[in-house]
Amino acid sequence: xxxxxxxxxxxxxxxxxxxxxxxxxxxxxxxxxxxxxxxxxxxxxxxxxxxxxxxxxxxxxxxxxxxxxxxxxxxxxxxxxxxxxxxxxxxxxxxxxxxxxxxxxxxxxxxxxxxxxxxxxxxxxxxxxxxxxxxxxxxxxxxxxxxxxxxxxxxxxxxxxxxxxxxxxxxxxxxxxxxx
Amino acid sequence: xxxxxxxxxxxxxxxxxxxxxxxxxxxxxxxxxxxxxxxxxxxxxxxxxxxxxxxxxxxxxxxxxxxxxxxxxxxxxxxxxxxxxxxxxxxxxxxxxxxxxxxxxxxxxxxxxxxxxxxxxxxxxxxxxxxxxxxxxxxxxxxxxxxxxxxxxxxxxxxxxxxxxxxxxxxxxxxxxxxxxxxxxxxxxxxxx
Numbered sequence: 104x105x106x107x108x109x110x111x112x113x114x115x116x117x118x119x120x121x122x123x124x125x126x127x128x129x130x131x132x133x134x135x136x137x138x139x140x141x142x143x144x145x146x147x148x149x150x151x152x153x154x155x156x157x158x159x160x161x162x163x164x165x166x167x168x169x170x171x172x173x174x175x176x177x178x179x180x181x182x183x184x185x186x187x188x189x190x191x192x193x194x195x196x197x198x199x200x201x202x203x204x205x206x207x208x209x210x211x212x213x214x215x216x217x218x219x220x221x222x223x224x225x226x227x228x229x230x231x232x233x234x235x236x237x238x239x240x241x242x243x244x245x246x247x248x249x250x251x252x253x254x255x256x257x258x259x260x261x262x263x264x265x266x267x268x269x270x271x272x273x274x275x276x277x278x279x280x281x282x283x
Numbered sequence: 284x285x286x287x288x289x290x291x292x293x294x295x296x297x298x299x300x301x302x303x304x305x306x307x308x309x310x311x312x313x314x315x316x317x318x319x320x321x322x323x324x325x326x327x328x329x330x331x332x333x334x335x336x337x338x339x340x341x342x343x344x345x346x347x348x349x350x351x352x353x354x355x356x357x358x359x360x361x362x363x364x365x366x367x368x369x370x371x372x373x374x375x376x377x378x379x380x381x382x383x384x385x386x387x388x389x390x391x392x393x394x395x396x397x398x399x400x401x402x403x404x405x406x407x408x409x410x411x412x413x414x415x416x417x418x419x420x421x422x423x424x425x426x427x428x429x430x431x432x433x434x435x436x437x438x439x440x441x442x443x444x445x446x447x448x449x450x451x452x453x454x455x456x457x458x459x460x461x462x463x464x465x466x467x468x469x470x471x472x473x474x475x476x
Contacts, residue, residue: 110289114296121301126308126340133343140346156398156406163348164396165357167448168406169388194386194450198330198351204342206330209351211451213385250332257348261386261450263411 130203137163137204138255141174148184150175150258150278155268170259171272175280178253183225185283186256190219191274194261199224201251208247215245222247223283224256256280305340314338318358318458320466322366323447325358327455345396355384355450361394361442363471369445371399371437373475375425377445379467384452386410391425391435392444399443401436407446408433421467427476439476445469 130136140163145151150173156166166172171191177184188197190212197220198209210220222245230248258278260271307313314337318325329338330352342349350357362368369375381387390407391399398406413421413433424430427439437443447466458464 106285106289107292110293111296114293115300117293117297118300118304121297122304122308125301125305126336129305129309129340130343133346135346136343137346137348158398158400161397163346165347165392165446167388167390167446168398169390169409196351196354196450198348198354200348203339204348205332205334205339206349206351207332209330209353211354213451214353255348259354261409263386263409 138176138200138202141255142176145174145176145255147176147178148281150256150275150280152272152275167259169263170261171268171275172260173258173275173278175256175258175278176253177224177249177256177280179224179226179229179249180252181282183223183229183283184280186220186222186224186280188220188258188278189274190215190217191260191271193263193267193271195220195274196259198257198259199247199249200255200257201249202253202255203251204255205250207250210245220258221245224249224280226252308337309341309344312341314341318356318454320358320464322360322362322364322469323358323466324360325356325454327352327356327458330354330356331456333456347396350448352455355448355452356454357446357448358466359444359446360469361444363469365471367471369425369443369469369471370475371425371440371443372427374430374472376470376472377423377425377467378420378470380420380465381410381447381467382449382452382454382458382464384410384449384454386451387447387449389423389435390446390448391437392446393440394442394444396444399436399438399440401438403436405434405436407435423467426474 153172196211262268262271329349423433
């Protein structure tokens with residue numbers, strides 16, 4: 104009897120381990136995560152406008168229909184990325200996601216100021232490798248450190264009413280993300 | 284023989300408990316650190332690197348892109364203030380004011396995150412579009428039939444999710460419930476189709 108109880112206890116403990124392992128492994132094994140869904144549509148180092156969500160189709164679930172959305176995939180293996188997103192009339196934001204969909208940085212037009220959101224994206228190592236003088240001249244440029252080599256940049260421009268959506272979309276057409 | 288049966292029993296229990304609890308956690312959207320304001324639940328931490336493993340797993344599984352914390356905060360609910368499931372065949376009244384934000388949007392989705400088809404192509408309101416009362420409060424009627432004022436059509440689906448997103452807001456991880464963050468009340472009425 105005791106022997107069976109021990110087997111059951113062992114099973115329960117192993118079950119807990121299976122639970123934790125699957126929860127922690129899931130983000131890296133999910134084949135239909137946002138990055139995987141967008142990869143066929145979105146090039147590396149170029150912004151593409153995502154189709155506006157409709158009842159029939161949506162690039163990712165729970166997209167806000169009041170926004171024009173453009174996405175760019177990046178790969179920092181060959182060097183830092185320079186990002187320029189023109190600010191639209193109402194509200195513009197840029198969010199950075201790692202390859203596994205963690206939103207590690209987001210900035211909006213007020214925080215960025217000026218007429219466009221401009222920044223450099225690089226790994227911590229690439230930042231450390233910047234020559235000192237360059238760091239000084241780049242002091243007014245915003246530098247964002249990516250925790251991963253690859254990831255996703257999503258620019259969103261707000262349309263306070265549907266008739267302003269074309270203008271928001273037009274602003275994002277000029278968005279750029281490319282190697283320096 | 285006894286050893287083999289014991290081992291198999293143990294492994295079956297492990298697989299059942301382990302995978303079952305993972306499945307349960309993901310389908311029930313179990314995640315920690317919710318900011319609960321009335322029926323609305325928001326997860327400001329999901330837009331940061333501090334996102335908890337359960338939310339990460341659920342987001343990866345659903346294929347969502349969480350709102351980044353420098354962008355805004357998203358709140359959602361599938362129930363009214365009394366905990367009743369929102370039913371697209373009934374009238375639901377969303378009424379009140381919102382915490383300070385440069386803009387907000389309120390959007391109606393199917394539980395899987397699709398927009399809901401309707402003849403007006405109206406899927407939600409932005410803070411600019413809402414018709415407000417003199418007091419600054421607004422009232423949205425979520426209903427399958429035409430309503431005057433701010434009408435959000437449900438297309439008659441049985442269940443749906445309302446999402447309230449605030450952009451450029453001070454709401455976030457440090458927000459405490461209460462006067463700091465007045466959220467609109469949600470009331471399911473008995474007025475059903």
